[in-house]
Amino acid sequence: MKKILLPSLILFWAMTGIAIAQTPENLTTAYQQFNAPFTGEWQQYGELFTSLQKNLFPRLFLLVITTVPVFFFLHYIAIGPMSFPHDGKQVYCYNLFVRIIHWVAAVSFSLLVLTGLLIIFAKLIGPGNFGIAARIIHLVSAVIFAISTIPMFLFWIREMLPALYDLQWMMIMGGYLSKKKKPVSAGKFNAGQKMWFWLATVGGGVMAVTGYFLYSHQGDIEILRLSAIIHNFLGSAMVALFITHLYMSLVSIKGSFQSMIHGYKAEAELKILHPKFKY
Numbered sequence: 048m049k050k051i052l053l054p055s056l057i058l059f060w061a062m063t064g065i066a067i068a069q070t071p072e073n074l075t076t077a078y079q080q081f082n083a084p085f086t087g088e089w090q091q092y093g094e095l096f097t098s099l100q101k102n103l104f105p106r107l108f109l110l111v112i113t114t115v116p117v118f119f120f121l122h123y124i125a126i127g128p129m130s131f132p133h134d135g136k137q138v139y140c141y142n143l144f145v146r147i148i149h150w151v152a153a154v155s156f157s158l159l160v161l162t163g164l165l166i167i168f169a170k171l172i173g174p175g176n177f178g179i180a181a182r183i184i185h186l187v188s189a190v191i192f193a194i195s196t197i198p199m200f201l202f203w204i205r206e207m208l209p210a211l212y213d214l215q216w217m218m219i220m221g222g223y224l225s226k227k228k229k230p231v232s233a234g235k236f237n238a239g240q241k242m243w244f245w246l247a248t249v250g251g252g253v254m255a256v257t258g259y260f261l262y263s264h265q266g267d268i269e270i271l272r273l274s275a276i277i278h279n280f281l282g283s284a285m286v287a288l289f290i291t292h293l294y295m296s297l298v299s300i301k302g303s304f305q306s307m308i309h310g311y312k313a314e315a316e317l318k319i320l321h322p323k324f325k326y
């Protein structure tokens with residue numbers, strides 16, 4: 048027995064010595080190969096994750112904040128905004144409570160988007176207080192936004208439920224690709240507004256949960272990676288629809304912004320854009 052044990056030990060030490068003498072990269076690879084049958088190939092997900100964080104997400108956000116505004120700029124040039132006479136009958140659409148909640152969500156979400164982009168493109172601003180301030184504002188705004196979406200969700204959920212006629216609205220893209228003012232198929236809210244509502248409230252909830260994991264480092268590494276991936280993909284979709292919401296409410300439909308200030312919309316506008324709305 049001794050005859051076999053001693054040469055085996057010497058051989059084992061010699062092989063270990065040779066392995067250690069190799070370059071660190073080779074050693075790392077050998078170590079990963081050795082671990083793979085026991086731990087699975089988790090490193091490959093780590094690499095995928097690092098590459099997503101470093102390469103894909105900054106590009107995805109850059110794509111969203113450049114192409115979506117360009118698309119709407121072209122829409123503005125080709126089709127232009129819609130306007131309706133505002134001197135006729137006015138219909139009360141948004142009460143004070145919902146307007147306050149909306150503006151709390153609007154301000155906090157705008158700050159979330161700005162600071163979120165600063166965090167994504169942190170390399171450009173470099174280390175320092177500015178980046179830290181962005182993170183603090185992101186955190187505080189996230190809490191305010193998450194709280195504000197709860198009453199917004201409860202208040203609007205019934206009117207935001209999908210209806211069959213929403214499909215017709217979607218087929219013609221709400222009529223936004225035409226200059227003609229023909230009644231479209233929509234109730235108090237059209238299919239586009241409903242999509243934004245669901246993404247902002249339910250999506251906002253998912254952003255809050257994944258953001259909590261990222262902030263608190265609760266959960267294991269897999270949960271953290273998954274949270275970062277969901278937070279970034281969902282975040283980019285929310286930014287795209289947020290820009291759409293800004294274009295629609297500030298530029299595309301004249302007088303829309305004022306309706307969220309005093310609560311009234313022109314009946315002439317409702318007859319074309321929301322003909323199924325019973326008021």
Ligand code: HEM
Nearest residue numbers: 152153154156157236240243244247296303304305306307
């Ligand atoms: C600075 C940012 C924002 C501005 C300027 C803005 C403006 C407006 C305006 C003017 C309206 C009334 C549209 C109409 O009926 O003609 C509106 C509606 C609405 N906003 Fe915002 N909003 C902003 C951010 C947000 C955010 C962050 C949310 C998400 C929580 C949100 C959710 C909604 C919803 C659900 C409606 C009703 C449906 C719709 O018109 O899309 N808004 N917004």
